[in-house]
Amino acid sequence: MKNLIFFIYKYYVFFMFLAFEVFALIVLFRFNNYQQASFLNYTASTSSSIYNAINSTTGYFNLKTLNDSLQAENSRLRSQLLQSYYQHGYTTTTVNDTQYKQQYVYISAQVVNNSISKKNNFITIDKGSLHGVKRFDGVICPNGVVGIVWQVTPYYSLVQSVLNSKSNTGAKIKKTGDIGTVTWDGSNALFAQLSNVNTYVPVAIGDEVVSTTQSASYPEEIPIGKIVKIDRNPEKNAYDITILVHTPFSRLKNVYVVRNLFKESQQSAEVKVLEEEAKDHDN
């Protein structure tokens, strides 16, 4: 026993080093599958308030471009208002409560922390569960899709950016309606990849790629990007398409969290179909 204590005392630096490394790896493995209690919970209160303070000063530098993009969005939304349509004829239904039910709710949020240069990029926004944000809600900005809510705390949320090597965004080519998947290979923040588009689809450079309701996180036809390069993948009988993303990830400021009120019913319906298919398969 005495020898053991002496041994540990003699090499205490090495043991300390081992203990610290094991601690780091435990922390890393524990939090790396994001299912576990969120690391954000522990650090959000301090680091987010520091980020907030930094943002409130640096935010002044790009106020002009922000205003421009908000103004453009306002004018676009204004043109969609009922007042800006000329009414042909007369309305046939008197009760349209049952016809229209709100499906999407938009929660405006500010980007608190953002990165584009890592392989797995995340964005912190200043709205959380207290404001109605839920996990897997979509996040969009005036220019296009941003990502999916990954972690929610009372005041902040962590968003998995489209620029994340683990992100999969359901998308379609606007002109033809054919669906594919948008992923990111981690090399350039301006370009993303569209895969799983069959080779019989007539794609062309310059075609718009937009979101679909497949994933239930985004509304239909939110812009994602524009096709700039088309390669044929000989192994999969599919195209490898490179798209130029519309969202300016490097200067992201104002975003909207999209809450799909019908998401649960869409997903439960889809799960039922899958379960029945599995049953048929067993029989």
Add this chain to the structure above:
Amino acid sequence: MIIDILNYLTRFILLVFFQIVIVNNIDLSTYVNPYIYVVFIIGLPYNTKPWIVLVLSLLLGMTMDSFSSLPGPHIAATVLMGYFRRFYLIFSTNKDDLSTKIEPSISTKGPIGFLVYALIMVFIHHFVLFYLEAFSFNQFFSTLARVFFSTIFTILLIGLGQLLFYRIAKKA
């Protein structure tokens, strides 16, 4: 003694602040992510007790991790670098200097001696950091390129900082 502690505390805070506010916002490319804060450990005096270096590495790593979305990589990388620091210093510095509170810098180790020392330390740190961040060997060579280019940029920044704050050693 208290002046020394205050001095290093200020340096710690300034470096973390500089890293988060300025260096982290240099979005040159996904291959260039310099981490200048390691210069705190690199520049500790020769006679700093090894366990103090380790504890400071842990604190520095935890501080940096709390500003990123994934905890762990910064702690692991900084502690490993702090552990290896002593071995390189014993090998590269004469015995008389090792027991003094001189800091390793371009004025005490000479430009080439200091750059080699910084290069080895920064490479160990960035290597561990980027592979833990990627968390896989899937894109082995693209991660290696990240390590390589980021190390070059960190060394460039450290070199600039040294030129600003220290005087180059005169040739003996």
